[in-house]
Amino acid sequence: MITILLFAHLQESVGKDRIEFPIEQLTVKELKTALQQDYPLLELDHVMTAVNEEYARNESKVTAGDIVAFIPPVSGG
Amino acid sequence: MITILLFAHLQESVGKDRIEFPIEQLTVKELKTALQQDYPLLELDHVMTAVNEEYARNESKVTAGDIVAFIPPVSGG
Amino acid sequence: MADRYSRQKLFKPIGTVGQQKIGEKHILILGCGALGTANAENLVRAGIGKLTIIDRDYVEFSNLHRQHLFTEQDAIDQIPKVIAAKSKLEAINSNVLIEAHILDATAVTLRPLLKEVDLVIDATDNFDTRLMMNDLLQQLHIPWIYGTCVGSTGMSYTILPKQTPCLHCLLDAAPPNGATCDSAGIISPAVQMVVAHQTTEALKLLIGDSDSLRTTLVTFDLWNNHYQMIKVDKAMDSACPACGMDATYPYLHYEATTKTEILCGRNTVQIRANREMQLAELANHLKSVGQVKGNDFLLSLDYQSYRVVFFQDGRTLIHGTDSIENAKKIYYQLVG
């Protein structure tokens, strides 16, 4: 099981702030693709990703038990 | 091993912001007494205590692996 | 003027309906120092209906590094804080009704001002006043938002009568002699961090979005990069004298209040608190302020032009003044 935390407007798109995703291992990129099939998440190409509170790239591995946070960069100020 | 996080002026008194304390189990009250023997901590009678991010009373149990935070109430405003 | 709240209404949880509710609400802020001015500015900009501000003090230069709204001229003219704040707030938003009281807040002076108040924001600087307020607001069923800061640290917690633990539950034992801004110093971001949490919780309460309330006690240290939210549900105590089944509201009784008297012909004010002084703790806090001398029974400190003597039984003598207001101010600067 992987826990996915959604921030900012990603929460609104999905209608909740976390998703539990039953899978053993995959890359960040594969996780994004899989989520986009199940949820109305248009914008995962541009979000920052953190795995267990550490910055992760698309090719980084995610393993069961990890907590993945998707953080859309915002530009307001 | 119990990890103790020190906040505010408790950090200054001890000179660091965390203590690793090698013990299996005891109560919050016993932990305070033990720490006061080893460190110059005058004020543990009045601090709030959290064990694993949850409020704890003097009679609450602390077990190896727990993270204990001592938070002195401050009154500034 | 129609669209001055447009960006706030675009925030989905508020919307047009939420903005309407905000505009109908009355908030009381107790204290008009660092936390008080910044909360007041936020809430007035956000468009609340009515704001009551209470403080007994006037503006000084040493306030300016962290207290919003005040200018050098206010310090030169020694304007009472609530008066200076009111004039700035009215220039910011003339739609908000602002009621300013130059007042020493006690259970007696505060009670009549709480009629038709929806929410109280804690911006006081000492535990005596907070525990009195805690009792009074439990009795009157008014929610309030605890906030405090010192150095680069702070904490906040939202108290809903009969639903959450109250401040008395959390402090458990007698209140400590907390570190104060006058003993440990303060940087302005610590103020704003507390205020950001207080104002957000206030907005949630004003629009009735109780599902979003934080429910945890937040505590942080900006300089040391620490932030923690602590679950406190278990702190609720059915025997609590402020919020329990048989509440007696101890801090509303005359015997429990801190008393002051002028000692005739001695240029000295005596303050008598209903608790013992922790002299060792206090000496530790005050060593940054001035030279501390003492023994097991008393502690003596030279502070500004005053000599302050703390007795272990809870009495404090402030030599060098015969003004009770002045003496109380010094007292709370030092003991918190």
Added chain:
Amino acid sequence: MADRYSRQKLFKPIGTVGQQKIGEKHILILGCGALGTANAENLVRAGIGKLTIIDRDYVEFSNLHRQHLFTEQDAIDQIPKVIAAKSKLEAINSNVLIEAHILDATAVTLRPLLKEVDLVIDATDNFDTRLMMNDLLQQLHIPWIYGTCVGSTGMSYTILPKQTPCLHCLLDAAPPNGATCDSAGIISPAVQMVVAHQTTEALKLLIGDSDSLRTTLVTFDLWNNHYQMIKVDKAMDSACPACGMDATYPYLHYEATTKTEILCGRNTVQIRANREMQLAELANHLKSVGQVKGNDFLLSLDYQSYRVVFFQDGRTLIHGTDSIENAKKIYYQLVG
């Protein structure tokens, strides 16, 4: 006046020595909106030596709910933001030298203003300007503090040239069309939360306490009670065109900049960005703002009195104005 910083000097990490250093430093704040005014107020109250503020905009009523320093009269008179801010800041602390520039910040206009600047605070509202600033400050070896907020969320990160990942490293791919305050709304506590982090990091840098710097990217959502510090060391990219071994500073080149032109006789301004528009994302953000129509190649939006058409290839037409300033303002309100 001697003791106006007394409570800040009592804070041990600053002390008298730190206060002296703060008073010798020059900070530039880019942008004088919500983040800009609040950071400016903090730093001026804290007693920095010199402050440069830059913004191209004037005060409007819809700014007042979240932008400090500004009053209703400033909005009525449509005072340029930096001018309104300067007069308020001077009343707060007459010891600070304040330089105000009404200016559209580009690599060309910004470079001469960065001479003898110790630190830059990001208070802009779009990624185009941030990435230009990122390149420029890497080239000039000036540290800066990224900050941004929307809705009840925000983030901040301290960028030290050659020591930490830069903004280009973190954004990795092309910058997104980020949510803006004009599409998703904003509450003022989100602003202050970012500012609290920016000001604290600024104070650490000014006094040279680099051991205390946060080093993580902080991101929060006040309404949903979320706060996270993310380690980003691994994001540092030796091939980064802004901070890598062979940096080319792409956002300083003319081809990379966003260009504007007035389409003669059509009451229309064309803005051409050097990247593709994410039309589906953009449509999603903008549905709160007004009716969005479109197809695979373009998106059309009625916004205030304008008609705005976004093309997939990066061009935008703003119908209903022949002012480039006006068109840019609308553009960044919508695309971020």
